[in-house]
Amino acid sequence: MDVSAKDYASDQKPTWCPGCGDYGILNAVKQGLAAAGLAPHQVLIVSGIGCGSKLPDYARVNGFMTLHGRPLPVATGAKLANHGLKVIAVHGDGDSMGLGMGHFIHAARRNIGIVDLIQNNQIYGLTKGQYSPTSEQGVVTSTSPDGSFEQAANPLALALAAGATFAARGFAGDAKALADLIAVAVRHRGYAVVDILQPCVTFNKRNTYDWFRERVYDLAGTGHDPSDRVAAFAKALEWGERIPTGIFYEVQLPSYEEQVAALQEGPLVKRQLEKLTPEQVEGLLAEFV
Amino acid sequence: MAYVITELCIRDGSCAEVCPVECIVAGPEGDPKWGKSYWINPDDCIECGACAPECPSDAIFPEDEVPDEHKEAIAENRAFYAEGPGYSAR
Numbered sequence: 001m002d003v004s005a006k007d008y009a010s011d012q013k014p015t016w017c018p019g020c021g022d023y024g025i026l027n028a029v030k031q032g033l034a035a036a037g038l039a040p041h042q043v044l045i046v047s048g049i050g051c052g053s054k055l056p057d058y059a060r061v062n063g064f065m066t067l068h069g070r071p072l073p074v075a076t077g078a079k080l081a082n083h084g085l086k087v088i089a090v091h092g093d094g095d096s097m098g099l100g101m102g103h104f105i106h107a108a109r110r111n112i113g114i115v116d117l118i119q120n121n122q123i124y125g126l127t128k129g130q131y132s133p134t135s136e137q138g139v140v141t142s143t144s145p146d147g148s149f150e151q152a153a154n155p156l157a158l159a160l161a162a163g164a165t166f167a168a169r170g171f172a173g174d175a176k177a178l179a180d181l182i183a184v185a186v187r188h189r190g191y192a193v194v195d196i197l198q199p200c201v202t203f204n205k206r207n208t209y210d211w212f213r214e215r216v217y218d219l220a221g222t223g224h225d226p227s228d229r230v231a232a233f234a235k236a237l238e239w240g241e242r243i244p245t246g247i248f249y250e251v252q253l254p255s256y257e258e259q260v261a262a263l264q265e266g267p268l269v270k271r272q273l274e275k276l277t278p279e280q281v282e283g284l285l286a287e288f289v
Numbered sequence: 290m291a292y293v294i295t296e297l298c299i300r301d302g303s304c305a306e307v308c309p310v311e312c313i314v315a316g317p318e319g320d321p322k323w324g325k326s327y328w329i330n331p332d333d334c335i336e337c338g339a340c341a342p343e344c345p346s347d348a349i350f351p352e353d354e355v356p357d358e359h360k361e362a363i364a365e366n367r368a369f370y371a372e373g374p375g376y377s378a379r
Contacts, residue, residue, distance in 0.1 A: 009290075019309050019339030027335040173309050175335050199309070201339075209309045 021172030021198030032182025048095035052119035069099025097133035111190035129203030166192035190255035219246035291331035295359035297348035304340035
């Protein structure tokens with residue numbers, strides 16, 4: 001299908017701060033979906049609560065804004081109800097690594113066909129700058145005045161440990177490379193997580209565009225083997241002077257929905273509902289008494 | 290909808306400093322066609338709006354809000370990268 005990023009244009013103007021990394025991510029999502037040949041009606045974007053979770057409003061797609069931390073359960077339900085849809089979860093580091101961390105581990109373990117885009121700006125931006133689960137240890141914020149005492153959660157290491165079949169990292173300051181990653185992720189069979197490094201220009205004064213630009217490098221061309229899970233894990237632990245981006249790990253295994261017998265005849269939403277006979281209803285009710 | 294630099298540009302350069310994707314380049318100084326201005330690559334602009342408030346001469350507009358008298362700037366910005374020196378001028 002001939003699709004362009006313009007087909008994803010929404011009439012809503014983003015309310016993000018000027019320079020926010022979310023603009024690069026929104027752009028890359030539109031470009032990546034178009035490059036993969038997906039039309040807007042074939043896509044559902046499920047988000048949570050946070051600055052970045054406003055994204056579905058700014059793209060012409062099917063959208064579902066859920067509760068904070070809960071995009072993955074809703075996306076899982078949507079995928080099982082209509083596995084013909086390309087289901088994408090978009091949420092921040094607070095949403096995915098805080099309240100939603102349990103869901104994250106299980107989505108990876110299940111290999112459910114969801115693309116999980118983590119807008120990782122290492123801060124709670126919407127609530128004005130508290131430290132988040134992915135904030136670096138020692139970072140000073142309004143809720144960590146003596147520096148954060150906690151180790152940062154590592155989305156890719158967690159995903160790989162849980163059994164994710166696709167793990168990648170992009171940078172909001174390189175929207176083209178991120179769009180390429182998203183185009184690959186949406187073609188992946190099963191769960192695909194993309195950890196997106198994203199500056200928060202208002203509240204995270206440490207992890208800026210320049211800070212990232214000095215450190216990020218592309219794994220492609222370094223000899224990294226994306227089918228090697230142990231090597232991918234080692235790369236996931238690399239952080240500091242050099243930060244890897246690109247595809248860390250990619251293997252093709254049956255997705256969850258491919259293994260559900262009831263879904264093999266096609267998406268549930270396409271099935272004709274058959275009216276039950278009174279006898280069938282009574283039989284069903286009898287199961288509960 | 291990309292941002293556009295119009296002929297109000299005074300070559301201050303604050304826009305290029307704040308652009309998170311580095312898609313704003315100054316035309317080569319003295320170049321009769323391109324030297325008057327900085328230019329935004331419409332294909333790489335992520336529409337974040339960081340540049341517009343930095344501009345001391347209010348020369349930068351979102352494409353759909355460019356005043357009628359500066360409309361030709363939309364094509365000019367594009368042409369700087371398509372036909373002109375583009376990123377090689379950096």
